[in-house]
Amino acid sequence: MTTWESVQEFLSEPTTWSGPDSIWARLGEHIWVSVAAVIIAGILVLPLAVWLGHIRRGSAVATAVVNIGRAVPSFGILAIAFLVLVQMGAGVGEPWAVLVALVALAAPPMFTNTVAGIQAVEPATIESARGMGLTEREVLTGVELPLSAPLMMEGLRIAFVQVIATATLGALVAWGGLGRYIVDGFARQDMGRLIVGAVLVGLLAIAAELGLSAMQRATTPHGIRPARSALRFARWALVERQGLFYNLEKEIPMRKPFRAGAVGAILGLALVATACGSGDGAEDGTPPDGDPIRVASFNFNESAIVAEIYAQGLEANGYTVERQLNLGNREVVKPALEEGEIDLIPEYTGTVAGFLGAEASSDSDATWEAARAAWEESGITLLAYSPAQDKNAYVVTGETAEEFGLTTVSDLGPVAGEMIFGGPPECPERPLCLQGLQEVYGLEFAEFVPLDVGGPITVAALEGGEIDVGLLFTTSGVIAANEWVSLEDDMGLNPAENIVPAIRTEVVEAYGDDLVALLDSYSEALTTEDLTAMNARADLDQEDPALIAEEWLTTNGFLE
């Protein structure tokens, strides 16, 4: 399917135009949170900024604020706000964390531009105003505020456009907004969804930029409108836009102006920087003898632990290893493996068979063989599988199970229509997730909420009651710890899911039997009970996957 066709397909789906995941709903969420963030930021910082500007102090503070604001990554602020609020009991999927992060983002430019704008009013103008008998209040409202309006509006514009752009990241912390389409499209490799989302966010940001520019021009008093000569205007715009307070007209000193190689040095630096980094581009896919083995994992703890077992075991036996843990979901990892960007990843036989369009069943051997044969021609080898299995678990809380008398997935039949299902963003496209639940069990949930891959966000959502049924893993440590119920897969939707190393055939050929024997020995020793115990340590006690893996290797006699 071409990209254009997938866009058309996405646009022709009814859910694109109505319901909680429609364009209107996502656009509405995006806009109201952005507007609210800017208004709250204004209420919080403008009074102080106006006062500081009026008494002509705090310009150093203003510059520092904008510099710090720029240095702190908004993604980091968002992550911190989300964790703090969830730990304080806020619901997953609610907009509060996003709102907090966006307020923090919007405040610096609004603060700085207001302080600077008022201070940029000529002292002579203010003196004449006072000389004419205006009170302090009249000086502020009649002279300082109107004259600084363009700069204040500029701050508002910078803040609003940044806020719209950053609200997109909200989807990474299980909130909605237009970023939802990008994150979900990415997770499902649904290019149509992804492109529509990206284009809508881009258009919204551009519309905000143009709309506020027009407002800015309209609020500029006639007396101080800039000359329309293109360069003059551009210069004026620049000084405001970036909160830079270089006074271009008078502050550039003149004496001994020439300094050999000044520009040469900058250009040289740029070239050196470019040259230094050129090794960073896409790597060539053929590892000859001795190339490092790039071990990857999916974006959940169990995968990282098993990948660490492979990586540390290989290292202990003299192989050079590069780690690309937490890479993403299968939709992202599979092409990376096939195109040679990574070499080795722990896979699950049933899921990968289904993903490759091969027959998966409850028979471990047959499922492994089907997956192996299907992947062979893409240059990927599935080594021997481990007895350890981890299947998808459909989990409800103890109270929910009791209230509706749930022990099996079939029991959900009469009540699914009123329940909210939470799982990873790719779930609606997955045969072992929503698709299978619909085809095998006939379940149609009232709503699907995209969360994470059986991780803490899904757990918190189940705990907080934002979802009724959550997709976790059978080896997840939190199910037993919370006395939740993993509904029995009575119709056999889930096939065998043995852990198996998936490795590029070229790497197997380059390193030969020693490498295979080593990985086989880990697969043989790993059990389902090991997985459950190790997951509990990672999920509940926040232990480091690397350390858990090291202990497992030591306990099983692979490391000293």
Added chain:
Amino acid sequence: MMVMGQTSPLVDWDWISRNIDQIADRTWQHLSLTAVSVGIGLVISVALAIVALRWGWSYTPITWVTGLLYTIPSLALFALLVPVVGLNATNAVIALTSYTLLIIIRNLVAGIDGVSDAVLEAADGMGYTRRARFWRMEVPLALPVIIAGLRIATVTTVGLVTVTAVLGLGGYGYFILRGLNTFFWTQILVGVVLSVVLATVLDIGFLFLQKVLSPWARRA
């Protein structure tokens, strides 16, 4: 509330010392993504700024196009580039570079254009050719503004690199995303704090460079 991590301290220093190699790797990744993006951004900006200064009418379309690029949210741009260039550093560098253009070009043009007419007349009077006047008067005098642009571009890029974690890159952003996926405070804090430190160090570095390159601007 089993999963919330009350059992672990806010900052697990053991984790940091165990993962010092990985932190070093991510530092290098963060630094090289930033340097390559700002470096390429500077080269392109210099070319476009020369065009804008030579043919004044071209400045408006140049700022329009780079302004448009600047406005597109980073996550959207990374995502849009995946079908074109794939899931790799090239994707990140193209997007990050496109964000630096507007900032650097505006400051290059404003800096050069801001040199006062009196200086230019004096240079002409002293018999400078057009080329000599440009390289020996206008460029050095514009340097503080040009470097200011590079500082802003660099600090902004350091922050944006964290978002490339969704592409499997991310520099320090990897720790933020990983910490978010496991509710592990130490990783998130390490990612955020080191990112701020890196931005600050680079900012101060440019300030120092500016002092070295424009000694006449030093005040007693």
